[in-house]
Structure formats: C-alpha cells, structure tokens
Amino acid sequence: MRYSWNVACEVMRLAPPLQGAFREAITNFVFNGFSIPKGWKLYWSANSTHKSPECFPQPEKFDPTRFEGAGPAPYTFVPFGGGPRMCPGKEYARLEILVFMHNVVKRFKWDKLLPDEKIIVDPMPMPAKGLPVRLHPHKP
Numbered sequence: 051m052r053y054s055w056n057v058a059c060e061v062m063r064l065a066p067p068l069q070g071a072f073r074e075a076i077t078n079f080v081f082n083g084f085s086i087p088k089g090w091k092l093y094w095s096a097n098s099t100h101k102s103p104e105c106f107p108q109p110e111k112f113d114p115t116r117f118e119g120a121g122p123a124p125y126t127f128v129p130f131g132g133g134p135r136m137c138p139g140k141e142y143a144r145l146e147i148l149v150f151m152h153n154v155v156k157r158f159k160w161d162k163l164l165p166d167e168k169i170i171v172d173p174m175p176m177p178a179k180g181l182p183v184r185l186h187p188h189k190p
C-alpha cells in the first residue's frame with residue numbers, strides 16, 4: 051500500500067493535522083540571521099515548512115509522487131514532528147489511516163454532498179460541516 055501511504059502523506063503535507071509545537075532553545079544560536087537566546091520558547095510550524103517551495107516545488111500542487119524514492123529531505127516533512135519527542139503514535143496512525151482508506155476505496159464510491167465545503171482550523175483542520183458524503187457500495 052505504498053501509493054496509498056504516499057497519498058496520505060501528501061494530504062498531511064497540505065493539511066497537517068497538528069500545525070506545529072513548541073520547543074525550548076537549549077543553547078544560544080543564530081537561525082536565518084536571527085539570534086535566538088538560550089531558554090527562549092520556539093514554535094516550529096509544520097504548515098510553513100510543508101508549503102516552502104525550497105522543500106516542496108510547486109507547494110500548492112497535490113502530488114503524491116513527491117514521496118516516491120528517497121522522498122523529501124530530512125526534517126522537511128514533519129506531520130508527526132521530529133527528534134526525540136516525535137509522535138510515538140505514528141505507526142499506529144499509519145495503520146489506522148491505511149485500513150480506513152482500504153475499506154472506503156474497496157467498498158464504496160463516494161460523493162461529497164458539499165463540493166465547496168471549507169476547512170476550518172480550530173486548532174486542527176476540520177471540514178466546516180463535518181464532511182457529509184453519499185456512499186455508493188460497489189456491490190449493492
């Protein structure tokens with residue numbers, strides 16, 4: 051299910067379920083010309099890294115092939131964070147997502163009832179009206 055996971059990753063790139071999180075600087079350092087003192091709280095943003103054209107050419111384009119081969123450079127695709135505090139539920143989430151996708155795709159064709167439904171971020175991205183769909187079983 052490599053392609054399915056590439057599709058799921060591309061969805062999480064464009065709409066990361068968690069926008070980012072906080073860290074504390076453990077030493078003084080300079081980043082992009084900004085001096086960050088030890089002890090400062092920092093916010094790392096999955097959303098802005100995922101939309102950077104340097105990391106992801108044509109960042110607004112939905113393209114699961116970005117994840118083929120070696121895939122994105124380390125620490126550019128971070129829906130589950132990175133480093134020692136990276137999400138410990140990543141593999142469980144992957145299993146759940148793939149099982150869900152497999153069952154929906156194998157059993158149903160589906161239509162969105164609200165084609166232009168907006169996504170609201172509060173603080174997680176969610177379809178504004180709960181994503182109502184009509185399911186059509188492949189085998190009635």
Ligand code: HEM
Binds near residue numbers: 072133
């Ligand atoms: C699509 C699903 C999920 C996404 C996108 C996600 C994302 C994240 C992110 C971005 C972090 C912060 C990592 C960091 O600070 O570097 C995190 C932390 C965490 N996640 Fe998840 N997560 C998901 C599912 C889960 C599941 C299913 C579980 C448990 C069964 C879980 C448990 C945790 C825990 C306990 C932490 C805190 C880890 C720590 O601070 O050491 N997550 N997750």
